[in-house]
Amino acid sequence: LEAGDEGLAYELVEPLHPADIADLFELLDPRERRDLASAITDLMSSEVVSELNDYVREDMMEALPAAAVAEIAEQLETDDAVQLIEDLDDADQRAVLAEMEPEDRAAIESALSYPDESAGRLMQRELVSVPEHLTVGDLIDYLRDNEDLPTEFFEVFVVDHRNHPVGTCLLSWVLRAPRHIALADVMKREQTLIPVEMDQEEVALRFQKYALISAAVVDENGRLVGQLTVDDIVHIISEEAGEDALLMSGAGEGDINEPLRDAYSARVRWLVANLGTALVASLIIAAFGAAIEKLVALAILMPIVASIGGNAGTQTMAVTVRAIATNQLTRSNTKRMLWREFRVAFLNGVTIAVLIGLATAAIFTPMLGVVIALAMVINVVVAGLAGVMVPVAFDRLGQDPAVASSVFVTMITDSMGFFAFLGLAVAAGLAA
Template sequence: MSESRSYGRHDIDDEEEEAAFGPSTDLIRAVREALAEDRAAEVETLVLPLHPADMADLLEQLNPDERRRFIVIARGFIEPETLSHLDDLVREEVLELLTPREVAAAVRELDTDDAVDLLQDLDEKAKRRILDAVPAADRAILEEGLTFPEDSAGRLMQRALVAVPMQWTVGETIDFLRAKDDLPDHFYDLFVVDPARTPVGSVPLSRAMRARRSVKLADIMEGGPRTIPATMDQEEAANMFRQYALVSAPVVDDGGRLIGVITVDDIMHVIQAETEEDLMALHGVAETDFHASAFVTAWRRMRWLGVTLVNTIIAAAVISRFQATIEELVALAVLMPIVAAMGGNAGMQVVTVTVRALATRDLTPGSNVWRTVGKEAAIASLNAVLFAVVMGAVAAIWFDRAALGAVLGAALVFNMMWAGLAGTVIPIGLARMNMDPAISAGPFLTTTTDVLGFFSFLGLASLFLL
């Protein structure tokens, strides 16, 4: 399924092959031209029909100066949802251009999860100023939302939901829904609760809609609803949505009482963000790097390159122990990067697979840790022997010296087998020590494959070739 790919979608040359949605290139160009000459009415006409998500995309495409001009024109009609769709960093910029009163008005209109998401990134002073401009009842809900840990289910949940007592019939429920006016814009399941407000079941709307009015909810509900504790990690909540094909799920407090609902639209973003985060962390980059300023991004990457530098200095120190050996046989300097690179690349393949398997819980305690380690060791052995034979032969012919080929082959076998083993053991070990394997496994691994690669190759060479 994942092997064959369609290549067309990355094509960005042919302008006729425009994306099927989102603001078009032509529209963006027209808005820019109108902004350059401050033709406010034209900008308004161009952007007013846009969906908030498309308006957000447009804002992200503008440069900071154009964004400022845009906000001056659009502050009166820009929809609050546009703010939610903005990338974190562009949003920060836009919020600074609005008054606390304007932001507070937007916050009141948004769903609680989006409002909390918007507030959470602001500094304390800005947050306070905006909260002060919000009516007391709304403020209490927002402040409670902010008490949940970042990246928890509590931050994702929306407070407005549809909860119905279990003795109700379908007819009573429909009448209630028609009469009540502070319901969420969209909802997908009716949550059935007991008198203590504990969820006891859920009824998908499609099922409620097809049942006769006299049918009792208790008779058509799915019992034992999959509740999500407000403190659950958002990645865990996303795994649960995926596993059970959920569209919405009830969120409960410590006492098991229904306090909110998470809907699948937020989960789609979590799935993408968590998957990207894990895999980008392997290269020391962050999901937000694309929109961050050059300075912020440079600083963030610098730390990781600093780790790389320390790693390579350690490897260089290993090489420096063998300077006499290299002086005598300079072919070693030519071949030694091959041993290190093959080990590093083979190891990173294993790390990548292991990190994802841990995150998606394909790799779990007790059952399959040893099987995974064993399988990767087997793969490593196969590839190690193959590449050792091939590269050993190449080196023997290249430098016309069979023993040199043999030493290179032996070092390759040693380093690639180590890479296969370490590629599983390091991430699993880091996870057991409660460290994030995605962030730390890469540098750990390549340091070991560099050091062992140079040490084994140069060490064997000094023993057998001189």
């Protein structure tokens, strides 16, 4: 395809949706991306740019002159323009902002003044707000007569003279009401307001919980400063829900477009931490070195106890992390969860213990079968409790439970697996 024929490439790409063109860029390697971009310059609309993966966009924008980036940013809605510019480094940010119209620049600078990943960064400033005294007819006339209003919106915010939101009208309510009815009788007074400083994870939970399509964003004085629409939030809902698997494995952001050195530094950190926890387990084995020399079966079987414990701990930890992330696990039901996981772990532990105990008794000795079965029950139950308590503890300390729990849970299940098995074997006089 990309072997020279730019005209053909253009024809093939032209009928695609901007989101599909963006996907196409992501599938190409960096050199091919630039070739394709130069072949289809006039199809590179702002929609395509706003659909691109963060890393791919950053890579492509860094290759363009500041004036070209500024031109693209001016065509975007504030939230998309902010996304584009916030990824650039400081010098490039300043260069691009300097090339923009003063009005657009001011909007973006004000958005950038809010904390990273806050509602203020995500919101659109373009919205429709009207005073309370209008009728449905007045509102429709206002919408028809004002060219500057946005074309796509889902609700009209009703505000008082201080620009504080007092109610909201879904457009379908407006369309179904006669012209003479007052907006005050159509609007709903209860609405979910989003403070401008709120973290995006919390924003995503509110949208999900209250099934919001859009919501008003207010500053610290309660004034309406922007709106959030669900199409900007679904990406965050999906990212926040999906990142737990990546965080628990220690893979960082885990985006396949992330530069190599970022992926390396995110992951190697956790491997080094894991090396530390593995050394703890090794110290425990070393303490039983004499026993292993006498009975090599211990060395053969000990990884089984540790491995099953690790798996059981990871299962419980995944459930706990998800329950914390979705606000289903709070102080009031932690004890119930712990008791529930204790029972699940006990059942699991006994099941596995019977299987491995019988197999060991048959191959080695009945006594070694009893020892490994007991060690297995102990380790799986400890794994279940650690799988709840470690993430809960991190959460109470204000840390993200997905990030660091794995290393600790693995350390506990590995160490306890080796300790319980080797310790019981020595206590039973097996290696005497």
